[in-house]
Amino acid sequence: MCYTIYDLAKECQVSVATVSRVINNSGPVKEKTRQKILKLIKEKNYSPNAFARGLNNISMKTIGIIISDIGNPFFAQIVKSIDSICQKNQYSIILCSTENNSKTERREIEMLMQKQVEGFIIAGSRPVKDENASFLTEVSKKYPIVLINSFIRGGHKMYSVMVDEKKSTYDALSLIISKGHKKIFLLGDTQWKTTVAKINALKDVLKDNGLSFDKEQIINCKYSYSSGMAGVKELLSRNIPFPYTIFCSSDMIAIGAMKELLSHGIKIPEEVAIMGYSNTENSSLTTPSLSTVDQKMHVLGEKAAKIFIDILDDNYPINKKMYSDYRILMREST
Amino acid sequence: MCYTIYDLAKECQVSVATVSRVINNSGPVKEKTRQKILKLIKEKNYSPNAFARGLNNISMKTIGIIISDIGNPFFAQIVKSIDSICQKNQYSIILCSTENNSKTERREIEMLMQKQVEGFIIAGSRPVKDENASFLTEVSKKYPIVLINSFIRGGHKMYSVMVDEKKSTYDALSLIISKGHKKIFLLGDTQWKTTVAKINALKDVLKDNGLSFDKEQIINCKYSYSSGMAGVKELLSRNIPFPYTIFCSSDMIAIGAMKELLSHGIKIPEEVAIMGYSNTENSSLTTPSLSTVDQKMHVLGEKAAKIFIDILDDNYPINKKMYSDYRILMREST
DNA sequence: ATGAAAGCGCTAACAC
DNA sequence: GTGTTAGCGCTTTCAT
Numbered sequence: 001m002c003y004t005i006y007d008l009a010k011e012c013q014v015s016v017a018t019v020s021r022v023i024n025n026s027g028p029v030k031e032k033t034r035q036k037i038l039k040l041i042k043e044k045n046y047s048p049n050a051f052a053r054g055l056n057n058i059s060m061k062t063i064g065i066i067i068s069d070i071g072n073p074f075f076a077q078i079v080k081s082i083d084s085i086c087q088k089n090q091y092s093i094i095l096c097s098t099e100n101n102s103k104t105e106r107r108e109i110e111m112l113m114q115k116q117v118e119g120f121i122i123a124g125s126r127p128v129k130d131e132n133a134s135f136l137t138e139v140s141k142k143y144p145i146v147l148i149n150s151f152i153r154g155g156h157k158m159y160s161v162m163v164d165e166k167k168s169t170y171d172a173l174s175l176i177i178s179k180g181h182k183k184i185f186l187l188g189d190t191q192w193k194t195t196v197a198k199i200n201a202l203k204d205v206l207k208d209n210g211l212s213f214d215k216e217q218i219i220n221c222k223y224s225y226s227s228g229m230a231g232v233k234e235l236l237s238r239n240i241p242f243p244y245t246i247f248c249s250s251d252m253i254a255i256g257a258m259k260e261l262l263s264h265g266i267k268i269p270e271e272v273a274i275m276g277y278s279n280t281e282n283s284s285l286t287t288p289s290l291s292t293v294d295q296k297m298h299v300l301g302e303k304a305a306k307i308f309i310d311i312l313d314d315n316y317p318i319n320k321k322m323y324s325d326y327r328i329l330m331r332e333s334t
Numbered sequence: 335m336c337y338t339i340y341d342l343a344k345e346c347q348v349s350v351a352t353v354s355r356v357i358n359n360s361g362p363v364k365e366k367t368r369q370k371i372l373k374l375i376k377e378k379n380y381s382p383n384a385f386a387r388g389l390n391n392i393s394m395k396t397i398g399i400i401i402s403d404i405g406n407p408f409f410a411q412i413v414k415s416i417d418s419i420c421q422k423n424q425y426s427i428i429l430c431s432t433e434n435n436s437k438t439e440r441r442e443i444e445m446l447m448q449k450q451v452e453g454f455i456i457a458g459s460r461p462v463k464d465e466n467a468s469f470l471t472e473v474s475k476k477y478p479i480v481l482i483n484s485f486i487r488g489g490h491k492m493y494s495v496m497v498d499e500k501k502s503t504y505d506a507l508s509l510i511i512s513k514g515h516k517k518i519f520l521l522g523d524t525q526w527k528t529t530v531a532k533i534n535a536l537k538d539v540l541k542d543n544g545l546s547f548d549k550e551q552i553i554n555c556k557y558s559y560s561s562g563m564a565g566v567k568e569l570l571s572r573n574i575p576f577p578y579t580i581f582c583s584s585d586m587i588a589i590g591a592m593k594e595l596l597s598h599g600i601k602i603p604e605e606v607a608i609m610g611y612s613n614t615e616n617s618s619l620t621t622p623s624l625s626t627v628d629q630k631m632h633v634l635g636e637k638a639a640k641i642f643i644d645i646l647d648d649n650y651p652i653n654k655k656m657y658s659d660y661r662i663l664m665r666e667s668t
Numbered sequence: 669a670t671g672a673a674a675g676c677g678c679t680a681a682c683a684c
Numbered sequence: 685g686t687g688t689t690a691g692c693g694c695t696t697t698c699a700t
Contacts (some may be wrong), residue, residue, distance in 0.1 A: 004677055015687045022677060026685055027680090050448050051388030052677035055692040060449060062428070070417065071615070076410045083404065083431050087438075092445060096430040097417050105422070111426060113383045115394060225619055255619050262621045271614070281405070282616055285559055285589050287596045338693055349671045354695060361696095362669055386693030389676040671700080676693105683688075 003046045012037050012207065023048060054116060061165030062092045063308060064112040066122040068100045069079055072252060073280040078148060087246065089309055091118075102131040109139065117313055119144035119157070121304050121305045123166075123194045126150040126196035144311040146304045149295075150193065151321055157311060161303045163295045164192055168326045169201035172275060172293050175248065177209050180274060181245040185218050187231040187257060188249025195249045198277075202247070221253060228256025236264065242271040245334070251276035251283040254290055258333065273334040288332030299323050337380045346371050357382060388450060396426045397642060400456040403436045406557065406586060407614040408631065412457045412482060412581050415635030421645055436465040443473065446633040452646055453478035453491070455638050459499075459528035460484040468485075478645040480638045483629075484527065485655055491645060494655045495637045497629045499528055502660045503535035504596050506609060506627050509662055515579040515607060521553050521565040521591060522583025529583045532611075536581070557589060558625065562590025570598065576605040579668070585596065585610035585617040588624055607668040622666030 005023075009016045014033055021027040022037045029037075040046070054060055065082060067075040079095065086093050094117060098105040109120065120143060128134070128214050133152050136145060140158035143286070147160040173184065186202055188195035199218060206213045221231040228248065248254035254276030258268060268288050276283050279294035303324060307317055339357075343350045348367055355361040356371045363371075374380070388394055401409040413429065420427050428451060432439040439592060443454065454477060460467070470479060474492035481494040507518065520536055522529035533552060533614050540547045555565040564580065569580070582588035588610030592602060600606050602622050610617055613628035637658060641651055 006677080010377075016678080017680080017688080018686060021686090024679080030685060033685090047444075047448050049389070049677050050450050053679075054385030055383070055389060055677080056679045057692080058679080062449065069414070070404070070410050071407075071414045072406075073407065073410070076407070077405050079429075080403070080405045080431065083429075087442075090445075092428055092430070092442075092449065094426055095413075095417075097414065097421075097428070108421075108426075110381070111424075114381050115396065115426065116384055116685090175671090213590045214681095225615060249368070255616070259619045259621060281559060284686085285593045286619075287593060287621060336693090339695095350694080351696080352669085352670060353672095355670090358695080364669060367669085383693050384678090387695080389678090389693080390695045391676075392695080605691080669700100671690090674695105674697085676695090678692090679690105681688105681690085684686085 002049065003015075003044050005048070008037060008040055008044070008046060012040055014072035015098075048080060058322040059118060059312075060091055060116050062094050062111070062115075062117050063305075064117040064120045065093045065095050066098060066105060066108065066120055067095070067222070068098050070095070070097050073282055074250065074252070074278050075123060077280060077297040078301040081298040082121060082305045085302050085309070091309070092322045094100050100127075102127070106132055106135055109135075110120055113139070113143065117143075119146075119308065121146045121148065121308055122150070123148040123301075123304070124150065125192045127191055128193055128196060129191075144308060146308045146311075148300055148304050155320065157288050157316075158320070159307055159311070161300055161307065161318055161324055162321065163324050163326045165197040165301070166201045168293050168295075168328070169198045169247075169277070170205050172277075172328050173202060173205040174209075175330065176245055176247070176273070176275065177205065177211075179334070181243070182211060183240070183244035183334075185217050185219060185235060185244060185246045186249070187221050187228065187246055187253050188219050189222050189227075192216065192249075198247070198249055223252055225252055225256035225259070228253035228258075229260040232257045232260040243267075243273065245275070247275050247277075250279055251280045251290060251292055254292070254333075255282065255286055255320070258286055258290065269332070275334050279329060284331070291331045291334040292329050294327045294329050296325055296327075336383065336659050337378050339382070340609045342371060342374055342378070342380060361388075365454065377614055393452060393646075394450050395424055396428050396451050397639075398443070398447075398451040398454045399427045399429050399453050400439060400442065400454055401429070402432050402433060402458050404429065404431050404556070407616055408584065408586070408612050409457060411614060411631040412635045415632040416455060416639045419636050419639035419643070425643070434461075436461070440466055440469055443469075444480050447473070447477065451477075453480075453642060455480045455482065456484070457482040457635075457638070457644055458484065459526045460486070461525055462527055463525075472509050478642060480645075482634055482638050489654065492654070493641055493645070493651055495634055495641065495658055496655065497634070497658050497660045499531040500535045500538075502531060502627050502629075502662070503532045503581075503611070504539050506611075506662045507536060507539040508543075509664065510579055510581070510607070510609065510668060511539065511545075513668070515668075516545060517574070517575070517578035519551050519553060519569060519578060519580045520561065520583070521555050521580055522554050523561075532581070534584055557586055559586055559590035559593070562587035562592075563594040566591045566594040576585055576600075577607065579607040579609070581609050581611075583611055585612045585614045585624060585626055588626070588667075589620055592620055592624065602668070609668050613663060618665070620667075625665045625668040628661045628663050630659060630661075643663065
């Protein structure tokens, strides 16, 4: 079906070995024959069969990227920054969305292993009940894995790049409290470790400021705009007197929440202050603009990709867990 | 290094052919031996080497997806819907962002061909000066290509799914004009065919309504939030008396533009009306909510993926160009 | 129902 | 500097 190395060899009256040598620059070839072969390659638009190369343990230079939802701007930006590093290093990424389903995640990873990716970058928090933790640990014996914003104990070639979610949330909430806010609610999906970390931060910061915590302050909602809206509806139905503050586990939730508040004519931040988390691009475009915790996703993504490539080059990081920088962004919504 | 079909065969005391038969269900095997082999496969967690299979012309079941920017919600949603169809059919997608660079696009496609994708889905408008048109035509002799929202004449296995951008823009502008708006500006990147189509729609609709067109009505800007903001700054600097309308070539531009207008305290839609294009999820979350043309991206993406898979199954569509549905969404910004 | 063996296109060790 | 050839792991005829 396709032009092969044998065809090239025959036509140039050399052996396949010689052709292979010029293709891979893997040995001495007389300049003249090299030119002849190169010319024919151009001419015939020949390109080597990746499967045959793969059979000989030549790297495919592709990385599996596992995220839960590409429709979420957070992941879109992470993927973008990973991709930029990968392109520079001639790696391709093969993208999988798990839609937050453990079974899907596992199936996708198994499929990718068959497709011979070099390893995985898995972005996003893990569920509290992480059904795949031991599976991933097992996978990491053979394939390098870089986790973004999560950590699994006991991994082999498994490394984490993460923002300290508890500390950053604590810092953000401290700032909010220092501005005089006392009634704070938290919107987030309690099925995910990231939300649990934030709840713990809330408890700590309240305690440290002599305020009390009540589980009514936590409103459970999924990671989407519409869930943010639903969360606010639920909160408003309680008729709690203004002012108060809503801290959201993600910008998506916050933006949905803000939309809902504004549609009720509620004044932000005078009546309800609101804060997001991540600093996705669209968080600065709401009116009022959204206060948030800048996770510097491009740094996260680039770091993860670089670490991954380092591992492939046998440069193993010293620590299994590496923290990435963040900053609190107080804009108009608080 | 890995467990192979030979190991299985030896351990089960059968030949590799038999093992291959049970793996692929490609021939009769005595039920008892089949069970024995299946059991060992589970036990050893065996999975066949995709390269070796690939060498035998077994499909890798992966599709190359080419987009210009995954950070753009339009593409993110397209990718998401493509992915959902692909997962259902056991296809993986391998994603490439070209950052609107023709050279990058070409390089990525060539790389993917080596990695033995089955073909390509290429989403998004093409540049007015499309440097890769003939390259893609050539590629389409061998690989199926489905284009989303663009069309290249003379392709072989090349098909297009698209929203009629000129007609939809004409419809949207008609509606705007029927509400009494007369001064209309258009923000968009004139390097791209999609913007050219919209400009043509604007010219037509103005003509049909006895209004005149002036090239000052076109403000050139890239596809990003910040460019939308810059476009509005430019427009405001002209001190044109309100009211007027800004039609934006994409929701991203419109959202940036709206943010800029609001930050100047300009009333939307009373002083400046604004309309976007695409109906990305975030367009309904601005305040005021953004009027836009709903391109039904999930339909676009799903259609494209289905057509692609059909082609692989040798079900070629009758038409090279297939139009997808749209609707005009008048929300609060107009 | 099962096995032997050829072949897919390439790489690399070895011989010359 | 170049050629010969043995794999790589699997599928698939062709015998049996």
